[in-house]
Amino acid sequence: MVTENQCSCEQAQEEELYGKLQEVIKEHKGKPKELIMALHKAQNLFGYLPRKVQEMVAEGLNVSLSEVYGVITFYNFFSTAPQGRNNVKVCLGTACYVRGGQALLKKAEKELGIKADETTEDRRYSLGIVRCIGACGLAPAMLINDDVYGRVKTTKMMEIIKKYE
Amino acid sequence: MIKAKINNVDVEVPEGTSILWAARKANFTIPTLCSHPDLVPGGQCGICVVEIEGIPGLKRACMTPLGEGWKVHTHTARLMEIRRQLVELILSYHDTDCLTCIKNNNCELQALAATLGINTVEWHSLEERLPIDRSSAAIVRDPNKCILCGRCTQVCSNMQTVNALAVNHRGYSTVITAAFDMGLGNSVCINCGQCVVHCPVGALYENSHIEKVWDAIHDPDKFVVVQEAPAVRVMLGEEFGMEPGTLVTGKMYAALRRIGFDAVLDTNFSADLTIIEEGTELVSRLKTGKNLPLITSCSPGWIKFMETFFHDMIPHMSTAKSPQQMFGALAKTYFAEQRGIAPEKIVSVSIMPCTAKKFECQRPEMRASGFQDVDFVLTTREIGRMLREAGIDLNEMPDEKADSLLGEYTGAATIFGTTGGVMEAALRSAYFLVAGRELESVDIAPVRGLKGIKEAEIDIDGLKVKVAVAHSGGQARRLMEKVQDQLRNEGKSEYHFIEVMACPGGCVGGGGQSWGSNMAKRARRGESLYAEDRSLQHRRSHENPSIKVLYEKFLGKPNSEKSHTLLHTHYYKRSTVDGDIIAEQ
Numbered sequence: 004m005v006t007e008n009q010c011s012c013e014q015a016q017e018e019e020l021y022g023k024l025q026e027v028i029k030e031h032k033g034k035p036k037e038l039i040m041a042l043h044k045a046q047n048l049f050g051y052l053p054r055k056v057q058e059m060v061a062e063g064l065n066v067s068l069s070e071v072y073g074v075i076t077f078y079n080f081f082s083t084a085p086q087g088r089n090n091v092k093v094c095l096g097t098a099c100y101v102r103g104g105q106a107l108l109k110k111a112e113k114e115l116g117i118k119a120d121e122t123t124e125d126r127r128y129s130l131g132i133v134r135c136i137g138a139c140g141l142a143p144a145m146l147i148n149d150d151v152y153g154r155v156k157t158t159k160m161m162e163i164i165k166k167y168e
Numbered sequence: 169m170i171k172a173k174i175n176n177v178d179v180e181v182p183e184g185t186s187i188l189w190a191a192r193k194a195n196f197t198i199p200t201l202c203s204h205p206d207l208v209p210g211g212q213c214g215i216c217v218v219e220i221e222g223i224p225g226l227k228r229a230c231m232t233p234l235g236e237g238w239k240v241h242t243h244t245a246r247l248m249e250i251r252r253q254l255v256e257l258i259l260s261y262h263d264t265d266c267l268t269c270i271k272n273n274n275c276e277l278q279a280l281a282a283t284l285g286i287n288t289v290e291w292h293s294l295e296e297r298l299p300i301d302r303s304s305a306a307i308v309r310d311p312n313k314c315i316l317c318g319r320c321t322q323v324c325s326n327m328q329t330v331n332a333l334a335v336n337h338r339g340y341s342t343v344i345t346a347a348f349d350m351g352l353g354n355s356v357c358i359n360c361g362q363c364v365v366h367c368p369v370g371a372l373y374e375n376s377h378i379e380k381v382w383d384a385i386h387d388p389d390k391f392v393v394v395q396e397a398p399a400v401r402v403m404l405g406e407e408f409g410m411e412p413g414t415l416v417t418g419k420m421y422a423a424l425r426r427i428g429f430d431a432v433l434d435t436n437f438s439a440d441l442t443i444i445e446e447g448t449e450l451v452s453r454l455k456t457g458k459n460l461p462l463i464t465s466c467s468p469g470w471i472k473f474m475e476t477f478f479h480d481m482i483p484h485m486s487t488a489k490s491p492q493q494m495f496g497a498l499a500k501t502y503f504a505e506q507r508g509i510a511p512e513k514i515v516s517v518s519i520m521p522c523t524a525k526k527f528e529c530q531r532p533e534m535r536a537s538g539f540q541d542v543d544f545v546l547t548t549r550e551i552g553r554m555l556r557e558a559g560i561d562l563n564e565m566p567d568e569k570a571d572s573l574l575g576e577y578t579g580a581a582t583i584f585g586t587t588g589g590v591m592e593a594a595l596r597s598a599y600f601l602v603a604g605r606e607l608e609s610v611d612i613a614p615v616r617g618l619k620g621i622k623e624a625e626i627d628i629d630g631l632k633v634k635v636a637v638a639h640s641g642g643q644a645r646r647l648m649e650k651v652q653d654q655l656r657n658e659g660k661s662e663y664h665f666i667e668v669m670a671c672p673g674g675c676v677g678g679g680g681q682s683w684g685s686n687m688a689k690r691a692r693r694g695e696s697l698y699a700e701d702r703s704l705q706h707r708r709s710h711e712n713p714s715i716k717v718l719y720e721k722f723l724g725k726p727n728s729e730k731s732h733t734l735l736h737t738h739y740y741k742r743s744t745v746d747g748d749i750i751a752e753q
Contacts, residue, residue: 054348058745067331068356068745072347076336 020048024056028063035066038074042081051082079132087122087129089167091115092146096135102142103157108132110157111164128164172238179234187218187229187240198242199251201258201280202317203230204366205686206672208326212318213258215251215280218242226250252284260291261340262369263312269370274683276368277315298343303351306359306375306526306679311343314371320344320363327672328641330473332357356476356747360469360641360670361523361679374523374680377544378554384515384544385428392515393503394429395495395574396420398436399521399585399675400548402696406682407552408562412689413696418567424519424551425568427558431503434570435518436577438495439584439593441718442466443709445735446488447597448726450665454602454631459483461636461651461663464590466490468528469670469679471739472747473641478648479741487736491584492518492525493534495574496541497734502722503573511537517544519551521585523679524670536734547680576714579610579701586694587639587674588615588622591667595626595635596708598665603629610707616698618673618691621647635665640672 027044031037041064045056052075061068075081093099093108108130112118115128122129138144141153145160152163171180172190179194186209191198201213209230217226221239229242241247259281266272301309316335321344324333332355335344346355364372384392405414424432450462465471465486474481489497495518500511518525522545528534529542546554555562570576580596583589592612599607614624615635620643626633638647647666654661671677673690676697681690701707709715723731740749 057347062744067325067334068347069325069331069334073334073336077338 017049017053021055021059023048024059028060032063033065035064038064038066038071039078042071042075046081051085053083082120084120084122085126087126089127089164090129090131090146090148091164092131092133093119094134094136094138094142094144094146095132096139098139098142099135099144104143106157107143107145107155107160110160114161115164127168170234170236172234172236172240174240175242176239181234184233187227187232187234188216190234191218191229191240191242196242198229199280199283200230201255201276201315201368202319204319204368205688207319207322207366210318210322212316213254215254217247217250219244219247248284252286255281255284255286256289257291258315259286259289261293262315263297263310264289269313270373271313271370271683275370293340301345301351301353302375303353304357304359304375304527305353305530306523307352307357307361307364308373308375309345309352310371310373311345312371313369314344315369316342316344317368318344319366319368320372323362323366324357326642328358328360328362328670329645330356330358330360330641333363350746354746354748356742356744358469358472358476358641358670358747359524359527359679362671364523364679365677365681365683365685374547374550375526376550377517377526377546378550381517381544381546381554384517387515389513390515391430391509391513392428392517393431393433393499393574394424394517394519395433395435395438395492395499396424396519397492397521397585397675398439398582398589398697399678399693400519400551401582401700402585402693403521403548403676403681404552405562406689407548407555410563411692412685413692413694415696415700416562417700418569419562419565421570422565422568423555423560423562426560426565427555429517431507431571432568433495433499433503433574434577435491435495436581436584437574437712437714438491438498439581440578440709440712440715441494441735442488442491443580443590443593443597444715444719444726445494445731446486447594447601447709449486449488450594450598451601452727454633454664461661461666462486463665464594464667465737466584466590467668467670467675468522468524469641470644470668472524472527472742473644473670474648474668475740476742476744476747477645478652479739480652481648482739482741485739487732487738489534489735489737490525490528491581492520492545493528493541493737494735496529496534497536498574498718500537500539500541501734502718506573506721511539514539515544516542517546518542519546519548521548521675521678521680522671523547533737549680549682552682573714576712577704578709578712579704579707580709581712582700582704583697585675586616586697587618587669587672588612588637588667589674589697590669591615591635591637591665593709594665594667595633597710598633599626599628600708600710602631606708615667616694618687618694633664634662635667636663637667639669639674639677641670644668644670 031041057071061071095104145152145155174194177194181190198216200216211228211231216229218229219241298311321333384390401417405416421432463484499516504511525545580593615637622637638644651661676693677690
């Protein structure tokens with residue numbers, strides 16, 4: 004599972020982003036009700052919500068760090084760990100679940116060596132769960148980045164995943 | 169007024185009364201779990217649901233105001249089945265080893281399960297045990313016992329405005345913890361323990377020093393001294409079935425002697441001392457007009473709150489230590505000297521209504537004697553447990569006196585334990601120090617009582633001194649923001665002197681009080697302290713004979729160099745993110 008340790012070039016890129024974050028915070032300054040919007044924009048900038056970003060948003064919007072962390076951990080969409088280059092999402096909505104979505108997830112976890120909501124060490128893949136992308140007729144379905152795959156067989160799943168660098 | 173029927177019994181209540189309270193009036197106690205008389209109902213547990221004829225579904229009695237003409241039923245077969253299922257579900261993910269749980273016999277979930285006659289739990293969830301958070305010097309959090317009632321987050325966020333705890337994640341993973349699971353001890357938690365005293369189960373409790381104190385008592389080489397806070401003498405009785413507010417000073421000394429403490433002294437002595445030192449400080453600030461308002465510093469919960477959220481007020485804080493810490497410094501110097509005991513053999517224990525004192529005693533600067541000034545702190549609950557374990561019943565104790573040197577006190581000291589008490593005590597002595605004569609009417613009513621922020625104006629020889637008293641973190645925040653505004657906009661504040669206590673009600677409402685407390689009990693304890701004050705011969709701190717001896721023989725005079733080294737302290741700025749000390753640049 005990837006940790007927050009970063010290489011120096013990544014760190015330099017992030018420094019730039021903090022400037023843009025300040026502008027986001029300015030827009031929502033002192034408006035605690037706009038917390039989720041601000042966090043959404045922050046995540047769009049960084050790809051995830053590192054601790055420092057959470058602290059800055061908390062201070063800027065006059066919301067306690069506890070509340071920010073509580074909101075972030077509640078919503079599936081917010082991530083506290085950097086995302087991989089490829090986002091693999093297995094659907095576990097009703098139709099997909101009934102048609103073996105769980106087995107796909109288990110296999111992906113085993114083969115990639117990570118659990119759902121985690122990212123591989125080499126940052127190639129992030130694994131996650133979605134609930135119904137509306138492709139029920141193609142159950143069990145899987146998303147990789149913006150590509151939808153239907154009627155995925157456990158035997159063929161890794162082939163599909165490995166196509167993504 | 170609303171007229172309705174509850175279980176076919178007529179009841180009439182003011183409009184807005186919840187069904188829960190209306191049922192009480194009709195002599196029915198609807199079972200509850202997350203409800204607490206001092207908190208806003210949140211409807212988390214759903215145990216108090218009732219049926220109302222003509223209204224579909226079930227309503228939570230705690231949150232639903234009684235309607236005109238309603239016919240409410242509180243224990244139909246359906247409701248009873250539902251309540252049992254709800255409790256069984258809670259028990260299915262609860263660590264049910266009651267026998268070894270700290271809340272055994274004091275647990276609201278245990279009581280509810282017994283009331284509802286639960287004898288089997290059909291569902292068994294296979295969750296892994298979560299680690300217990302022992303990062304804090306004062307408070308332990310066991311998430312395996314948590315029933316997610318949310319009382320702790322409500323008090324921490326709304327009442328105390330500290331926001332150390334929040335509900336995180338969701339579904340089966342829901343857990344109440346500090347952000348990033350950093351542990352309470354690494355967070356902005358001020359150690360006030362209000363979460364502890366509101367928790368219905370064994371998920372929050374004090375970090376116990378009982379074993380260490382037993383070790384010291386049983387060690388023939390150690391001389392163990394004990395001090396007890398003013399509030400303890402009106403709270404300890406509750407641990408033994410007495411009415412809240414029963415004054416047990418003499419019995420308390422007897423019990424402590426019998427359990428094995430070598431010297432039974434009293435924090436009230438050093439409370440008087442605090443008044444002399446702080447009163448002198450007030451007088452000097454009134455003269456120079458600098459750094460007003462002076463703000464009291466005996467509540468360690470308030471100190472950490474101030475250091476974290478209002479550290480620009482540090483110059484206003486009194487540099488006087490709390491009575492507990494002043495005592496600690498003297499026990500291993502003055503007391504040791506006078507009694508001819510080697511200070512390294514002295515173990516200094518305090519009995520407090522407080523959990524934050526456990527944090528305070530291990531603050532690195534609290535070593536004025538050359539040793540840790542106060543070694544261990546026991547809450548009222550902990551000493552209750554120790555006495556019971558030793559087979560001592562407070563009810564059966566004779567009335568005894570405290571030992572000399574650090575045991576004598578005035579009425580001004582004893583009222584420290586209730587909100588407004590420190591202020592009143594300080595004014596009684598400040599008056600004398602400024603005017604050179606006594607304040608005739610020592611009872612200063614405007615600073616008494618449970619109002620969140622109290623104000624008064626005292627005429628001290630022509631000088632109008634304006635004071636304010638705040639209790640609980642939320643009220644302290646309001647008052648400090650007002651003072652900050654005044655200082656920023658007008659260059660000065662209307663107030664000369666402010667008392668702040670971190671806990672609602674003052675120390676009688678502290679984190680160490682007996683389980684099952686509420687504001688009504690806190691009020692009764694406070695009243696009892698004022699009654700003891702009225703009963704004592706000396707009611708002004710500067711009249712304490714033992715204090716006069718202390719200055720003559722040892723300290724010299726108030727704010728002398730020796731007093732400063734032993735009895736005064738300094739503060740730190742802390743981060744609002746995690747309460748860590750911000751290193752001075």
